[in-house]
């Protein structure tokens with residue numbers, strides 16, 4: 518399939534949560550129990566003020582990637598966890614006026630074609646906030662490579678979320694995200 522045929526656009530993620538989690542399960546590695554937990558979390562997130570989602574869809578309507586996020590709210594669980602770490606590195610001000618990328622996943626069969634880059638730049642281009650933050654597993658993954666290429670820098674590393682087995686890095690970038698030269 519020609520890459521140009523994959524369409525990036527707003528998606529009703531609440532209606533398509535099972536499709537999205539099927540993509541995340543294979544891209545990120547989630548078992549059935551984790552999918553069930555995530556399902557509740559995603560549906561709750563989508564009710565937050567300013568939450569929005571974009572999808573990558575094939576011509577026959579298959580969802581092969583998605584991103585969602587929202588303006589950061591210091592009262593949210595994610596923000597309260599990372600705040601301790603950002604305070605320690607003197608970067609806690611990033612929690613204000615910041616658009617959070619909550620999830621970004623592309624099905625492995627469609628990775629490496631610019632879909633992830635298109636999803637995250639499209640959603641952040643809609644943000645009124647001057648910057649964006651996110652967390653990613655603290656390892657040299659394609660995700661970390663993509664985020665750096667877009668201008669995200671490490672704000673804190675070895676961030677431990679209760680119940681997550683692996684530490685995360687928290688990253689932040691000015692908006693609009695850096696484009697390829």
Ligand SMILES: CC(C)(COP(=O)(O)OP(=O)(O)OC[C@H]1O[C@@H](n2cnc3c(N)ncnc32)[C@H](O)[C@@H]1OP(=O)(O)O)[C@@H](O)C(=O)NCCC(=O)NCCS
Pocket residue numbers: 544545621622623624627628629630631632633634635652653654658659660661662663664666697
């Ligand atoms: C991270 C992810 C969404 C990227 O999606 P993608 O469609 O493959 O990414 P793109 O094709 O748009 O790649 C864009 C950039 O990412 C980086 N990148 C992609 N694959 C990479 C790899 N294997 N190693 C290093 N950097 C890589 C490059 O900087 C690339 O830049 P380029 O466009 O100049 O080549 C995808 O790999 C994924 O779903 N991974 C598993 C789930 C995950 O980790 N999600 C993020 C959770 S924080």
